Amino acid sequence: MQESIDIIQGHAKRLKKLEESESYLFEQLNDLDSEIVDQLINHYTRDRFQPVNLLRLEILNNIKYKNTVTTELIEFIKEKIIAKDTDYFSKYDESILNGLIRYPEKKKSPFVNWAKYFSILFPFFYRSADEEESDNALENIAEELMNTLKLEFYKKHIVGFEGAQNYGASSSWIALFPKKRVSHRKSYQLFLRIHDQIMEAGIAPGSDINDKASNTVDEFNTIEEVIEQLESSKEEAANKNNLLIDYWKFAPGENASRWDEFYKEGIIAIGWDGLGDLNKYTTEELAETLNVENSSISNQIWNIESFRDASIGDIIVANKGRKKCLGIGVIEGEYVFDDERTEYKHIRKVKWLINRQIDFEKTIFRADTFSPTLKWERIKEKYIDADASYRKIFDELEAGKETLPPTKVLPSDYGTQNYWWLNANPKIWKIDSYELGDIQSYTSHNSKGNKRRVYKYFEEVAPGDLVIGYESTPVKQIKGIFEIVEGLHNDENEDEIISFEIKELVTDTITWDDLKETKGLEDCEVIKNNQGSLFSLTAEEFDIIRDLIDERNINNELEKEIIDIKEYSFSTDPEKPFIEDSELKTILDALEIKKNVVLQGPPGVGKTFVAKKIAYEIMKSTDDTKIEMVQFHQSYSYEDFIQGIRPSGNTFKVKNGIFYNFCKKAENDPDNKYFFIIDEINRGNLSKIFGELMMLIETDKRGKYKVHLTYSEKDDAAFFVPENLYLIGTMNTADRSLAIVDYALRRRFRFIPLGPKFNQKFIDLLISQSFSKGFVDNMISKINSLNGKIKSDKNLGEGFQIGHSFFCNNKKDKSENEWFEDIVNYEIQPLLEEYWFDDIEKSQAAINRLLD
Incomplete structure (x- = not known):
């Protein structure tokens, strides 16, 4: 086995140097043997057209004719391919030029997965003889491991240096798993990855198993250590595989x-x-x-x-x-x-x-x-x-x-599968009302008994074909992916139908506008004319739409991974706000009844902090994917918030705003609650920002009243605010622009006051940060005295008090007095000078009393 390991590590060492050093990679590239270059040119001239293969062919021809290949030259060639510059590539035969012309334009660059020069150039340095030698060595290692570990009912999955997606790699791997499991992706694998000097081994959950915690893969130097690790993992992996169920x-x-x-x-x-x-x-x-x-x-x-x-x-x-x-x-x-x-x-x-x-x-x-x-x-x-x-x-x-989770619906690699687009009419059946695995049918004739438009498509549908499920109302959007289980046939009522299984439901909105703006779909039959029921898609068009769905899903998963969603309870939160239980209940009740509240109070009382914690308490989790936050200001507009015309390339297009998109997100997930937090709500021109939506946010109008938006097209669905969306505004009562909050807003929100909380919870926090109790008591006494003077000032009042959050930051390496003086000098003093701008002596006296 060691001989085979040496072979793999030899290739890994050579490839790793090429992967890690761009200068070395290009040095070796420009020094390729002329005979190898000719062989590769012959290969890529005959190979099926792909943008990356044309790029490789052009690189090789430059080397052949002694032109030094650089990163700049490669980027230049990429641009020529993306632009479909047939004049530049006129030296190649007709099959290559036709491939370039016919290759569909996509939203993503055709080189998005080939960003690394190593991936582009990899086949030049890892040729068929290398691949054969490596594959034989990996096969030997896998067989010897299975014999050594006595894995009688196991099978192997091997991925060489070409990598799982053929992008090239400087390591290769082997997965051993029970024959009883359909695929290594659905198994807990005994896993081995071989690098140039080290090896990784242990239990690796397959890609279809959402169990990162069970991954025990670690680094080792010798095959003996690897065998020891896999031997000790064998029983655990077997037990885990036995727990899986289909x-x-x-x-x-x-x-x-x-x-x-x-x-x-x-x-x-x-x-x-x-x-x-x-x-x-x-x-x-x-x-x-x-x-x-x-x-x-x-x-x-x-x-x-x-x-x-x-x-x-x-x-x-x-x-x-x-x-x-x-x-x-x-x-x-x-x-x-x-x-x-x-x-x-x-x-x-x-x-x-x-x-x-x-x-x-x-x-x-x-x-x-x-x-x-x-x-x-x-x-x-x-x-x-x-x-x-x-x-x-x-x-x-x-x-x-x-x-195990259901597998993702993917197109076939063989090119014999057909792809379709089906318009579902929610008045007849709603995709949302069905579940994964449901079998649904669609008739080839309309309610009047006439054949549907392009009837021949219904005749061509065959089992295994994939279908994009789309609803045109109330929102134009993709809702699912189906698989045909039976072609055109008569049901028990003698109706002529096609039948399909719902394989995937799309929860994140992909709208008609998204599709129209996606490169590669411009000539799509359904985009050109959406009148009808069943439309044909090319494999490339289905792949583009599949990519859109994956992109949304990946972004959602990444977002959830980044924010680390946890269970939440206000009562056990060590960082909860200082509000009392009665105040919490008041806010929760107000949100449940009115759905719209404004938390108002002087600066520094933690209004925004409280708003987010309230959302967590209602959701019972820290799921920030269901919270959106925006801050209003005087320049904020309807176009930013709802919908407006924005530049797009050389033209202008209608773009949806943050509130519009969040409403759609909530609409597509009616079983969960969503929270839109508007910070400094009184700073914006509310009539200008909300426009016709001022009515739609009312509790009794939610989900029932709909309006056509200012910039909507004639056939666009009317807009509404869903019932599961809650609005939480925050308002600084010391803000001089308070007067703009008129009755129109006040009638639609409940206003809940929040005041300074220099209570026991506040005291406990500071003491936990190593402040002395005497210092804390003295500081609170001074701030309370100042707030008393502010409240009694006829030009100010309660809404101008100094809040507790000014004093919640840790003093770090400073002494207590230094910490307090910094806050007074650089945060409190400017505020008091603004309050008593016409009486500097009064503000200075207040500062002196604080610092005394």
Whole structure:
């Protein structure tokens, strides 16, 4: 094994130097052997068109003709490719030029994933002979590890230096996982990554398992240390894999004709007897035998392999047709081919736990033999409703188990899959009213019996095709991704329909405007004319829309990772504001009743701080993704807040403002509460900023009253403020612009006063920061005395007092007196001079009393 490790680390060392040193990379590039350059030119001239391959070809031709390749030259070539400059590339043959012309423009640069020069140039330094040598070495390492660790029922997944996405890398890796698991992505792997000098090894959760805490991968210097780590991890990984669970639906023969037989024998079984033992087939061999052109989207192969590879402990739901469930069981045995049976020779042992027919009265099952079901929770709920004693069975079945998330819907790599766009009419059926795994249908004829527009599309739809689900009202937006499970056929009512399974629901809004502004969709059929039901998409167009969905999801996940969402309770918060429980209840009650409140008070009482903590308390979590904050000022406008015309390239376009977007976000997540905090609400021109929305924020108008916005187009949906959105404003009562807060605003908000809190909670905080009690008592006495004078001043009053938050920062390395003097001189004094601007002696006397 050490010899194979040396081979891998030799390649890793060479590639790492190229990856880490740009100057060395380009030195080696410009010094490439002429014979190698010619071989690579020949390869990229014949290879399928990709922008990065044309870039590589042009780089190689520059080297051939002794032109020094630099980073500037590569960026220049990139620009020529993005601009589709056929004159510049006229020296290449017609197939390359046609590929350049036809390559779809996307919102992202075609080189967004090739930002590293190492990724672009990697194939020049890691050629086929290197790849073959590395692959053989990795194969040997994997086999020897499995033998050493006695992993009898395991399989391997190997990724060489080309990397999982072919961007190149200076390390390679091996994942070992149980044969029972369908994929390394759905397994806790015994993982090994080999670098130039060190190795990483341990348990690595697959990419489909959301369990970062179980990652035990660590660094090691020798293969002996790696083996010791994997040996000690073997049992834990096995236990974790045994806890994973999947749910499958199984059709026991045509129209469930074999149910009684299979139930009595304690098995599930499928046909395709002529294939013999399924264990002897790879996916491609199975596809060849069944004469299937595209194995990746073949429902037939998916059914067969899923049946063979389903894990022991997975749950089986026996179905009859699409609406009825016959029983529940759990897989107990590995796949066996029983040639002594007369038919249905492919079997798995199953312990049947329930034998009872339940009619769901709507389609919930696919019309196939063996496939995953996303409807387990609904199935379980229905059985428990029928007989409460079943709850114990389900609890025991799932005790300690972890359900894997549904896989992401991806296009096929083979180019034989079709892609569609379906306009859903919410008046007939709303995508939001369905769940993952639901089977829905769409008729090929309208309510008048006429064929829908472009009827031939309905005839062309085939199982495995992917569909973008779109709703045109109340908001024009993508709502889901579906998979066709049955092409054009007649249902039980003799209506001609297509059927699809809801595979993914899109929770973050992707609007019609987003789509229109996305490069690469300009010539999309549905963008040009959205009149109709079913539209054709190219693979590139589907991929662009898929990228949009992923981009939103990734941003949301990153946002959640960054903010570290935790459970929250005001009562146990060590950093909670100094307000009393009665004040907290007043604010919470006001928000629940009015949905709009303004926290008003003098400077330094923590109004904004309180606003955020109130939101946390209502949500019971620190989920900042459901909180938006903005500060009003005199230049803030309707165009910033709601919607306005903004420059976009060489033209102007309508752009949505922060409040508009946040309303849409809340609208798409009606089960959760959202909070919009407006700091210094009285500083803005409220009539100008809110415009026609002043009415929509009223409690009784939420979700019911809608208006067409000033800049909306004729066919745009009317806008409304959702019921689950709460407005919290803050207002500085010492602000001289207070007069602009008129009755129109006051009528729509509850105004809650907050005052200085020099109470026991405040005292405890300062003492915890090493302030002496005598100093704290003296300071509070002085501030209270000053606030008394401010309150009694007829030109000022309570709203101008000095708040406690001026004194909540830690003194750090300063003495108590230095800390206090700094605050008085640089924060309190300017404020008092503003208060008594016409009586400097009065403000100075107040300062002197504080510093005395």
